[in-house]
Amino acid sequence: MKKTIITVVGKDTVGIIAKVCAYLAENQVNIEDISQTIVKGYFNMMMITDASRSEKDQGVMAEELEKLGEEIGVSIRCQHEDIFNMMHRI
């Protein structure tokens, strides 16, 4: 099953992971891996998720997550893993 990659970038604040995870849980998206770091006060996170049990279309989820990001004040992107695989793996 193809994975969905969720990336979050922005100024660090309390509760970013909690809010994103709450949204994913509501939508039956399983998180398989999380990596996160803070560079110069900027929060960087990537989640590898399995959205195959979600009823929502990935495009819709991408839009909703983007909106959620705006509320928190960070940028959230939800993308099909292939764009990264194509670019970084031969």
Next chain:
Amino acid sequence: MINLFEARETNKMISEENLDVRTITMGISLLDCIDSKLDKVNVKVYDKITTMARNLVQTGEDISREFGIPVVNKRISVTPIALVGGAACKSPEDFVSLARTLDRAAKEVGVNFIGGYSALVSKGMTKADENLIRSIPAAMAETERVCSSVNVGSTKTGINMDAVKLMGEIVKQTAENTREQDSLGCAKLVIFCNAPDDNPFMAGAFHGVTEADAIINVGVSGPGVVKHALTKVRGKDFEVLCETIKKTSFKVTRVGQLVAQEASRRLGVPFGIVDLSLAPTPAIGDSVAEILEEIGLESVGAPGTTAALALLNDQVKKGGVMASSYVGGLSGAFIPVSEDQGMIDAVNAGALTLEKLEAMTCVCSVGLDMIAIPGDTKPTTISGIIADEMAIGMINQKTTAVRLIPVIGKGVGETVEFGGLLGYAPVMPVNQFSCDAFVNRTGRIPAPVHSFKN
């Protein structure tokens, strides 16, 4: 698995360095729409385009959303209309009705340009070819989204100088017919030597007769990504410079390959090619000129420009060919003046001239592109510029093109605004010496000796 650093790099290219897929272009063959009755041809052409391409725009938008990569344009190219309308169109006016049909079909499916209002006359013109060419000024004035191209030469056939002479007049007439919009019609008209059959980029796209019934071609872009990568290797030697361009080009092209495969699968139309061209836009940081300046030029146009461009073009191809299973179209660096802020700045600063641009076209795709010249330039002078550019293509066995805009009512130093992706341009001076006697000879320039390879 992908790591955080890699995901960040990709998304930074998209959000900060203007990485995008410039166009998904669906090529559609209209050969099966040929009929001797004009109204029947019009109906068949409209029906075929609106049926084949009905999901094109939506598919492009879906892919864009799911992969998080902008797909800027969705476009259509069709069989050269001189062939499709040849049996039915007895006059230039008849051809204009086909142009209107293409325009209507483009609006119906929501694409921003449709290419293929074209004639291939590299050796000779049929009556239909000539009628189509003579209809171009009216067609460009009456339609909004139709793009026209005429292939007037090739390495195999030489240059059709009768067509070159005619095109000088047609460019001028097109400018006159659209003078209210700063001669915008000329921005939709390209004159080619060695035109490729599978070019996805406008205004020169058409669906060649050697192609399948329908095909998906994709043009990638990313001058900003290359420029950004080069800022990290300032002062390093050419080996490091070239490696950096190659690696960046590989990554950019992979995205094009992915989008092409996805579009092809979802639309049920075979994948044709990925065009590797670095295509600039007027947006800040999306400029080929800035790459050349990052390589080490004070301004594009300075001595060293041609060498830097040659290097860039070659490395882009070397990185790109491995990234895609089929590469085609124009595949090189574009140097349109009005669509590239760095080029515009260089012209305004007096660093870049028409003659230097001509030299640059020897080593990159495509040619003298989107250049505004004074509105009082003589048609024979325009033909002379076209002939020069065609000769470069013929001798160097490459595609060259001319897209000049003689801006009626404007002179050197004034600025012309086209809007959107077409940008704006300062009117550039043209050599004032005459080439009338040269252009007015009739016939064709024979094919060069190195074309006899059999």
